[in-house]
Amino acid sequence: ILMNLNSQINNLETGKNNLLKTNNKYNELLSVLPQKEKTLLSMTRGQDIMKGIYSFLLQKKEETKLSFAANVSDNKIINDAMVSKYPVYPIKLYVYFIALMLSIFIFWIIIFFKEAFRKKINEKKTIEDLLELSIIGEITYKNKNESQIIEQNKRSLIAEEFRKIRIGLNFLGVNKLKNKILITSSIPGEGKSFVAINLAISNAMTGKKVLLIDCDLHKSGLEEIFKLNTQYLGMSEFLMGECDMNEIISKVEWQDNLFFIPAGKNKINGSELLLNKRLKEMISELENDFDLILIDSAPSILITDAFILSEICDCTLFIVRHQFTTKNTMKKMSEILKINPLKNVGIVFNGIKRNKCLPINNEYTKYYMNEIKEDENKRLLTIRNN
Numbered sequence: 001i002l003m004n005l006n007s008q009i010n011n012l013e014t015g016k017n018n019l020l021k022t023n024n025k026y027n028e029l030l031s032v033l034p035q036k037e038k039t040l041l042s043m044t045r046g047q048d049i050m051k052g053i054y055s056f057l058l059q060k061k062e063e064t065k066l067s068f069a070a071n072v073s074d075n076k077i078i079n080d081a082m083v084s085k086y087p088v089y090p091i092k093l094y095v096y097f098i099a100l101m102l103s104i105f106i107f108w109i110i111i112f113f114k115e116a117f118r119k120k121i122n123e124k125k126t127i128e129d130l131l132e133l134s135i136i137g138e139i140t141y142k143n144k145n146e147s148q149i150i151e152q153n154k155r156s157l158i159a160e161e162f163r164k165i166r167i168g169l170n171f172l173g174v175n176k177l178k179n180k181i182l183i184t185s186s187i188p189g190e191g192k193s194f195v196a197i198n199l200a201i202s203n204a205m206t207g208k209k210v211l212l213i214d215c216d217l218h219k220s221g222l223e224e225i226f227k228l229n230t231q232y233l234g235m236s237e238f239l240m241g242e243c244d245m246n247e248i249i250s251k252v253e254w255q256d257n258l259f260f261i262p263a264g265k266n267k268i269n270g271s272e273l274l275l276n277k278r279l280k281e282m283i284s285e286l287e288n289d290f291d292l293i294l295i296d297s298a299p300s301i302l303i304t305d306a307f308i309l310s311e312i313c314d315c316t317l318f319i320v321r322h323q324f325t326t327k328n329t330m331k332k333m334s335e336i337l338k339i340n341p342l343k344n345v346g347i348v349f350n351g352i353k354r355n356k357c358l359p360i361n362n363e364y365t366k367y368y369m370n371e372i373k374e375d376e377n378k379r380l381l382t383i384r385n386n
Helices: 002-070 092-117 124-131 157-172 192-204 235-239 270-274 277-289 305-310 327-339 363-385
Strands: 135-140 180-185 210-214 258-261 292-296 315-321 345-352
Touching: 124 135, 124 327, 124 345, 135 157, 157 192, 157 315, 157 345, 180 192, 180 305, 192 210, 192 258, 192 292, 192 315, 192 345, 235 270, 235 277, 270 305, 277 292
Parallel strands: 135 345, 180 292, 180 315, 210 258, 210 292, 315 345
Antiparallel strands: none
């Protein structure tokens, strides 16, 4: 009995130990379960998120398909379009025409504004519009500072232009009976003395007996050109009664048929001296002795001498210089002429640049220029041989 009891007790102890081992094993399993459950929950949450995104993308895909299906046109192509080799629009000639007209318009606008803001005289039409007078001659600009251009047996372009002015004097009615010409300008520096000298020489070379009178009793420049001493007696001394008319007339040695009367050494009260009756008496006597009388006067805007002399003259040559005389000066001169008109006025356009007055590309002009050069070369060769 005791052995059986001990045996049963041992069996019970062994069963108890097995139960303890099983209990410990399950306890260990239970301690691990919370970590796995946490991992499972995290994986379940990520799966739910991906399922949501996937569902959203599927929804957008279906919406996109529906939008494309809604925009499908109900038109149907029956025949394909015929394509030409050249474009139908724009038309090339039409574009070229618009470009040409636009360039002409822009060019015209540029010229208009350029002329509008230009202060100096540049064209003949401007003079004719401002003064309402005709231009009887044009003189080309010359670089050399020479007052005498016309010489015997010498041909030049400017000399030919002075010959044209000499012929143009007939337009102003100059003849044997009306042979007194007044030469003036608006302001100093326009070349009135230059025109007076060369016009006098040009007429003297034709055999006419020409007298050039310097009536600029304020600032004369002809005495230096003719190389006369400033102590020579002249117009001022004659008008003051200090000398006779024959004492002031001098023969120009280097030009036949040309005579000169200087202004004189007394330059005080020149305008008052011209009102002296001795002037009219002298001119009346001289017009019978000379074929042509040229009177060089002071500028007409600054001094009134030209208007006094115009009364005893038959015509007036008014000098305007290219790119020197201003438009405002011409406007002012036009206003003065309306109040105190000069007698029988003709305009001489002086100092024109060569490309402004002659078409150099013209065949006739080239031939004429070559002929002038040949004559000049012959003249220089003759001088060298002598």
